[in-house]
Amino acid sequence: xxxxxxxxxxxxxxxxxxxxxxxxxxxxxxxxxxxxxxxxxxxxxxxxxxxxxxxxxxxxxxxxxxxxxxxxxxxxxxxxxxxxxxxxxxxxxxxxxxxxxxxxxxxxxxxxxxxxxxxxxxxxxxxxxxxxxxxxxxxxxxxxxxxxxxxxxxxxxxxxxxxxxxxxxxxxxxxxxxxxxxxxxxxxxxxxxxxxxxxxxxxxxxxxxxxxxxxxxxxxxxxxxxxxxxxxxxxxxxxxxxxxxxxxxxxxxxxxxxxxxxxxxxxxxxxxxxxxxxxxxxxxxxxxxxxxxxxxxxxxxxxxxxxxxxxxxxxxxxxxxxxxxxxxxxxxxxxxxxxxxxxxxxxxxxxxxxxxxxxxxxxxxxxxxxxxxxxxxxxxxxxxxxxxxxxxxxxxxxxxxxxxxxxxxxxxxxxxxxxxxxxxxxxxxxxxxxxxxxxxxxxxxxxxxxxxxxxxxxxxxxxxxxxxxxxxxxxxxxxxxxxxxxxxxxxxxxxxxxxxxxxxxxxxxxxxxxxxxxxxxxxxxxxxxxxxxxxxxxxxxxxxxxxxxxxxxxxxxxxxxxxxxxxxxxxxxxxxxxxxxxxxxxxxxxxxxxxxxxxxxxxxxxxxxxxxxxxxxxxxxxxxxxxxxxxxxxxxxxxxxxxxxxxxxxxxxxxxxxxxxxxxxxxxxxxxxxxxxxxxxxxxxxxxxxxxxxxxxxxxxxxxxxxxxxxxxxxxxxxxxxxxxxxxxxxxxxxxxxxxxxxxxxxxxxxxxxxxxxxxxxxxxxx
Amino acid sequence: xxxxxxxxxxxxxxxxxxxxxxxxxxxxxxxxxxxxxxxxxxxxxxxxxxxxxxxxxxxxxxxxxxxxxxxxxxxxxxxxx
Numbered sequence: 001x002x003x004x005x006x007x008x009x010x011x012x013x014x015x016x017x018x019x020x021x022x023x024x025x026x027x028x029x030x031x032x033x034x035x036x037x038x039x040x041x042x043x044x045x046x047x048x049x050x051x052x053x054x055x056x057x058x059x060x061x062x063x064x065x066x067x068x069x070x071x072x073x074x075x076x077x078x079x080x081x082x083x084x085x086x087x088x089x090x091x092x093x094x095x096x097x098x099x100x101x102x103x104x105x106x107x108x109x110x111x112x113x114x115x116x117x118x119x120x121x122x123x124x125x126x127x128x129x130x131x132x133x134x135x136x137x138x139x140x141x142x143x144x145x146x147x148x149x150x151x152x153x154x155x156x157x158x159x160x161x162x163x164x165x166x167x168x169x170x171x172x173x174x175x176x177x178x179x180x181x182x183x184x185x186x187x188x189x190x191x192x193x194x195x196x197x198x199x200x201x202x203x204x205x206x207x208x209x210x211x212x213x214x215x216x217x218x219x220x221x222x223x224x225x226x227x228x229x230x231x232x233x234x235x236x237x238x239x240x241x242x243x244x245x246x247x248x249x250x251x252x253x254x255x256x257x258x259x260x261x262x263x264x265x266x267x268x269x270x271x272x273x274x275x276x277x278x279x280x281x282x283x284x285x286x287x288x289x290x291x292x293x294x295x296x297x298x299x300x301x302x303x304x305x306x307x308x309x310x311x312x313x314x315x316x317x318x319x320x321x322x323x324x325x326x327x328x329x330x331x332x333x334x335x336x337x338x339x340x341x342x343x344x345x346x347x348x349x350x351x352x353x354x355x356x357x358x359x360x361x362x363x364x365x366x367x368x369x370x371x372x373x374x375x376x377x378x379x380x381x382x383x384x385x386x387x388x389x390x391x392x393x394x395x396x397x398x399x400x401x402x403x404x405x406x407x408x409x410x411x412x413x414x415x416x417x418x419x420x421x422x423x424x425x426x427x428x429x430x431x432x433x434x435x436x437x438x439x440x441x442x443x444x445x446x447x448x449x450x451x452x453x454x455x456x457x458x459x460x461x462x463x464x465x466x467x468x469x470x471x472x473x474x475x476x477x478x479x480x481x482x483x484x485x486x487x488x489x490x491x492x493x494x495x496x497x498x499x500x501x502x503x504x505x506x507x508x509x510x511x512x513x514x515x516x517x518x519x520x521x522x523x524x525x526x527x528x529x530x531x532x533x534x535x536x537x538x539x540x541x542x543x544x545x546x547x548x549x550x551x552x553x554x555x556x557x558x559x560x561x562x563x564x565x566x567x568x569x570x571x572x573x574x575x576x577x578x579x580x581x582x583x584x585x586x587x588x589x590x591x592x593x594x595x596x597x598x599x600x601x602x603x604x605x606x607x608x609x610x611x612x613x614x615x616x617x618x619x620x621x622x623x624x625x626x627x628x629x630x631x632x633x634x635x636x637x638x639x640x641x642x643x644x645x646x647x648x649x650x651x652x653x654x655x656x657x658x659x660x661x662x663x664x665x666x667x668x669x670x671x672x673x674x675x676x677x678x679x680x681x682x683x684x685x686x687x688x689x690x691x692x693x694x695x696x697x698x699x700x701x702x703x704x705x706x707x708x709x710x711x712x713x714x715x716x717x718x719x720x721x722x723x724x725x726x727x728x729x730x731x732x733x734x735x736x737x738x739x740x741x742x743x744x745x746x747x748x749x750x751x752x753x754x755x756x757x758x759x760x761x762x763x764x765x766x767x
Numbered sequence: 768x769x770x771x772x773x774x775x776x777x778x779x780x781x782x783x784x785x786x787x788x789x790x791x792x793x794x795x796x797x798x799x800x801x802x803x804x805x806x807x808x809x810x811x812x813x814x815x816x817x818x819x820x821x822x823x824x825x826x827x828x829x830x831x832x833x834x835x836x837x838x839x840x841x842x843x844x845x846x847x848x
Binding site for chain 2 (some may be wrong): 242
């Protein structure tokens with residue numbers, strides 16, 4: 001610990017001079033290098049939420065079903081009859097960009113640990129991915145690596161990946177997004193928390209050994225990339241899912257004993273953040289003995305031991321005298337286990353190594369006392385011009401059928417079969433509504449008769465383009481769409497988790513996007529009755545000063561009381577009536593159509609009336625539960641025409657079936673505005689349904705009761721999608737275009753996408 | 768004339784090797800207690816036409832390693848001609 005702390009060393013640790021002065025004030029002296037490392041990770045954006053905290057405070061976080069809100073490893077909600085669900089979503093953007101396979105795999109590993117730390121058995125995972133322009137040289141490589149990594153880790157763990165979404169946009173060229181979600185099931189009265197309670201209790205380390213993996217990952221995740229990132233690459237963490245499986249089973253067995261007082265995953269900033277946070281929550285101190293930490297490599301320094309991000313490790317506070325219970329179970333599962341410290345009442349976090357005290361820090365400044373910033377904000381200067389864009393100047397397409405085909409082939413809209421077929425979504429046989437539809441429905445299957453019919457619905461989503469054009473409205477749209485997806489399968493939305501991906505918060509327009517998105521999520525969650533129970537913030541998603549689109553990803557969980565009464569997206573029976581719950585106004589601002597066909601990302605996102613949204617959802621949810629519907633599908637990217645085409649194509653076919661996997665439809669759409677706007681506009685709060693003729697009268701009455709508008713469009717049947725007066729395309733052709741969208745990206749033969757927020761390229765003047 | 772180039776791809780020092788540790792455990796279980804660590808890598812034979820000078824061959828092989836044969840984020844490579 002002789003290295004001198006120069007201003008350069010402080011800067012390398014990502015601390016500003018003012019923050020360093022603050023460190024010295026807290027200590028009353030200069031920190032040594034190890035202590036500086038600890039402050040550096042604990043005060044990083046990733047661990048301290050220093051730019052975001054003041055805004056996150058405004059989220060609604062409580063409700064009758066909330067058992068554990070934000071601040072723990074995952075949120076927990078009540079599913080009734082003594083059962084609860086723990087869930088969270090987390091980003092692993094930066095590691096995935098550097099090494100897509102391992103980055104995505106360890107992202108999945110991390111979120112799984114966050115969930116089983118709470119005492120839950122993970123039953124389903126989901127993800128939300130963002131990649132750059134489909135023609136960008138890195139896009140196919142990142143897509144392949146990330147998807148393989150998610151699949152590899154999840155499949156080894158035996159946790160099905162049941163839902164997800166993938167979008168492409170040039171703003172993610174140098175900064176892909178990998179947001180991983182996991183949900184687990186636990187008894188409502190046995191939630192485990194990350195707290196270091198009980199002075200004298202032993203602190204125990206369980207899991208894999210510590211190596212020099214990803215030292216300073218948390219600091220890396222809080223800094224922009226630049227050309228030198230290539231050189232300063234830290235050792236990338238490599239995941240070992242079989243080790244994680246052992247850790248999972250060992251933890252679940254430990255939770256059956258009375259040995260566990262508190263437990264926390266060693267995630268970002270590893271041993272340091274887990275021990276500091278556990279001490280902070282309990283208001284206690286810790287004495288740690290680094291010589292006891294199981295090491296994989298020789299010659300590791302205290303600095304490296306404390307900051308290593310080796311995967312598949314947990315820190316546990318055991319009840320005094322129960323050390324042997326923990327040892328026995330860990331040994332049985334082939335895990336390393338060691339007593340590495342004691343809980344103290346000193347309020348100080350102290351690390352001992354080779355008989356010396358190598359770090360001695362007060363806990364509070366590392367946790368609650370970490371810096372909080374109210375950073376300056378201002379709206380993006382390009383917005384007034386983008387909002388003022390006159391949509392009526394756009395040329396009308398001559399051939400609406402050809403337009404539809406091109407839209408279906410857009411990687412963002414195209415079928416994601418290639419992606420989800422690499423995920424084992426069948427393991428555990430819990431999927432009631434499988435991937436590819438609106439929301440996944442997962443059976444709870446605990447073996448208890450009270451839960452036999454229960455299922456959870458999971459939906460994830462975000463719309464970065466909407467959020468760029470209007471962050472408050474765009475973020476509210478993401479919440480509303482997730483809830484709508486859950487309504488489509490007959491589920492009642494319960495709560496959300498979020499993953500807030502943004503650029504550099506030191507830029508006022510980015511901070512403004514963040515604050516407005518948080519406000520939008522809060523408003524929508526209050527209106528829809530879905531509190532925020534957990535979440536994660538990922539800032540500095542920038543490369544060479546180019547920020548990503550603001551991308552607040554929402555992961556929503558709903559309850560399906562009767563798994564037999566759910567619904568999927570595809571049209572099923574010839575002769576069924578097709579209807580649209582919602583309205584047709586032709587709002588194309590910020591739409592995929594505008595971007596794809598006109599190269600414009602302008603206008604305002606569609607208006608969102610949350611009261612109507614609730615009415616539409618209530619109508620469909622009740623209709624599904626009454627068993628009135630054959631299909632229900634949310635109308636979103638690409639508008640009504642794309643939703644109709646998807647309903648025609650999405651039918652799953654049993655192996656060996658003779659019939660084609662699709663069915664046609666003939667509809668007559670009222671055109672209150674330009675045909676292209678009505679067909680491809682993304683008006684909010686709309687669900688496309690089909691039902692047997694006999695159900696139609698009851699359905700209309702139900703919609704009236706709920707106060708939702710319904711438009712009868714036509715009937716299912718034939719092998720062509722015909723929209724009277726607009727287009728008529730054989731479904732086989734639609735399906736070919738739709739299924740080839742992602743394979744075309746992988747063949748690296750997509751043309752340069754028509755859309756790229758042109759006005760955001762650096763050479764274009766913004767203000 | 769064709770000749771064989773030998774390419775060794777190994778994990779960088781410090782990178783976790785789950786496969787190596789599985790083999791290590793298996794060897795222990797079989798009674799080879801003297802084994803303290805195992806790290807696994809790949810050995811690749813590349814047959815090339817002997818046309819270019821060796822420096823050029825080496826340059827192109829290095830390019831192949833960087834572009835395809837090795838994942839240089841977590842792996843090192845060594846070429847023998």
